[in-house]
Amino acid sequence: MDRLYDMVAQEPLLAALYALVGLAILFGGILGFAAVRYKVEGDPIVDQIDELLPQTQCGQCGHPGCRPYAEAIANGEAINHCPPGGQDTIDALANLLGVESIPLDAEHGEESDVATVAYIREDECIGCTKCIQACPVDAILGAAKLMHTVIADECTGCDLCVEPCPVDCIDMIPVTTTIDTWSWQRPGLIATDRQGEVA
């Protein structure tokens, strides 16, 4: 102990150096341990982005599904390539990624207010299974040479089944509001806001 005090007293520079090096090694060790022990698996930002995307799996963004687009966004692709998600999704993505919100890129399609669902005119279906193969979410039921039908609850309205149909028997019909899915609408703008809008 006395020798330590002596060293500190006689060689303050050296003592300080020893102390700092010692601390550096200690904290380096702690950080290294933490990096291994608390390692985060995977890329959580991709999951977070994927969470915000509408999971239509329509491919309008140019990627084969929502997750690939989420990965592309994580790698720096623009956030405005998702027409089914629309401006809401872009805003949410901008909020998540801390970037400026931008309008939807019209090149990839336009945002539609009306949700649609595929409908097979069953009398005309020839049972070719092409739409079944095209469906990204396995929402079409049927077998070869047997009539197919869309499981409306699982259909994301991605349109991908319409094009392959050789007899054009698939329609994209708007999802109708029933008494069960009806909801209250927000009230109109208040008077002063309306005036502001006009002016």
Next chain:
Amino acid sequence: MTADQATKIASITIHEPVIHKTPGGIHPPDNKQQSLQRGLGIAPLPEKLVLPLNQHSGAPATPIVAVGDTVLKGQKIAEPSGSVSAAVHAPTSGTVTAIGLHPVAHPSGMNAPCITIESDGKEQWCQRNPVSNFTSQSPQTLLASIRDAGIAGLGGAGFPSHIKLSAADNGQAIDTLIINATECEPYITADDQLMRSYPQQVVTGIQILAHILGQPQRILIGIEDNKPQACDALQPHLQSTGIQLAKFPTKYPSGGEKQLIQILTGKELPNGRLPADMGIVCQNIGTVHAIYRAIVEGTPLISRITTITGDACAEPQNLETLIGTPMRHLLEHCGYQAQAGQPVVMGGPMMGFALTDLDAPAIKTTNCLLAPSTAEMPPQPPAQPCIRCGLCAEACPANLLPQQLLWHAQARNHQRLQSHNLFDCIECGACAYVCPSHIPLVQHYRAAKAELRQAARERIKSDRARERFEYNKQRKQQAEAEKAAKREARRIAAEQAKATLAKTHAQQEQTPTEQASDVVQAALQQVAAKQASPEQQRAKLERSVNSAESRLQRLEKKLAEGQAESSDAPLSEEQVSGYQAQIESARLKLTETQQKLKEFNNGQQTNLEDKVTAKVLASPKQTADKKVASLQKRLTGIEEKLAACDDDDLRQALENSASKFRSKLQDAQQEASALAANSGNDKPVTDPATVAATQQALAANKQKAPLTPQQQVERLQQRMQKAEERLATLSDPVQIDALQTSLANLQQKLADAQRALENP
């Protein structure tokens, strides 16, 4: 009733129920007197009753009747589907005329599936099963009866009652039963009227509930102090029942389940919890009466008391209404005069909604029809900006921050809306009532709630879509991998097959190659054997020349014969030309073969052998021809000499020799022509002796050729020896001379050979 229970009840009745204070609330004019002036009326039987399949919260009921069926009053016409559902019964006897969409009382104004019954006016009841002594029945039986009777909360929410009441049956300890007789909303007096008209039935109903719930310690009837007559009517029937009447000051909205529980117990229902979790069951008093009817009278829920009020009605009153009676029918009975632009509201002025179609029927939850005049309910003034006055926060019974919720609702900030507990809003409308800016706050909250619910639905759907997409992708990848594996397997199999094939080939090829080489060699040998020595080749060539010649001659002869006038069968011109063509081709062939022969001869070393063969094997005709040719040549030479000669003696000698030659030539020509005429026999020499001699000579010649110098020397020495031996035996001097010359020659040759041997 046991002594214990009696003491317990007595001890409870001693203490007046404690009334707790609740936050917020408003005091709008209650306007309840108008509808209480005429007592309880009975709505006349309409011609047509419309029964929506979904009058409750939960799944719609499933129809069990068909169009055209005759139904009796109280007959079940739709079964509950699933647990959270309620049955529907025919309110009167009649015929089912339609099962399909019909306008219903819904804020959306949409149509919903309904069963339409045309009444026959007989009011003929179906078989009922009244229970005289409910205490003898098990709670389960009673619950089943309640479920069967299609009873749903009559207060407004329409929650199937048997579910709420089966809490004790499910093992939850229920210590408090609260009967909601608050009826806090202005204008509505249905429950007030009910208590005034049927106090005994209501109390019995409460006792049935208590029995079902296992006799809770506390049974409270929560009632606002603006209903003294109802209290007075009930009080006598409550003696020694253990049921307490809890009166509390009027305040809107005390009638909310959560608010009432808080008022009567002081406990605040936590977010997302049910009253049963806290040992409390709360039932509307109208529901209690319906349960009484279902159990004691055996009557399903086919009617209820509805308040028809508002200044647009001449005779506002409470009506005993059959479920399914069209609103218009009820209003007309009360002298309703439609006012332009004024809606008819189902429910109270605070929480009700405007009806879009008065053909919509009254349902189980229709407690009030409010037809207000313009003065009574003026149109909502235009909304102004929020001034952050905070009145809404003071009025809120749920301790929420309505103005914050408004901001977040407008900004669609779902996260903040949830963190501000939007879903705890009971949509009572107190905030909007107090708002000085007339902001339709409740509508904002309803829309925001709908958006949140929609977002939640979409999230669930998108999660499912993601799951399905991932599965789809995985399946496709798997299929692809399987395909690739199969392809790889096929490739490997093909390669193996190829390798095996190559191996067997290699094995086979070694043998066959050997065989093949053998074959080739054999063939080559055959060819070599066939391809004969130059002599044979020449012989072949000569044969072909000969055959060509003979053919030519034959043809010429035929032609000549044919052309001869004496011929028996003179040739036609065609035949002649055909012969001539044949002759021409034969001639060509002859020249060709001769050419070939010549070439062969040139190519070959013309040695003795050939000469001999040629000479020996030459045909007689050839020999004759040659002879003729040489004789002619010589004759021509003699004649030339004769022409050039001027010496008489010499001319004479020449003429002699010329005539000799001419005669010789004539002979030769004759011989040749004879031979030509006899061309059929014109064959090479085949005399065996000649051939043998020739061959011997050839063999000798052959042997001679490859002799080594040593052999040559030996041979020569042998020959010399023979020659010397012969010389010794000879006696003829000429022969001796000749032998000696040849011997000298041989000696010379021998010397040469020896020299060659010594100096190779």
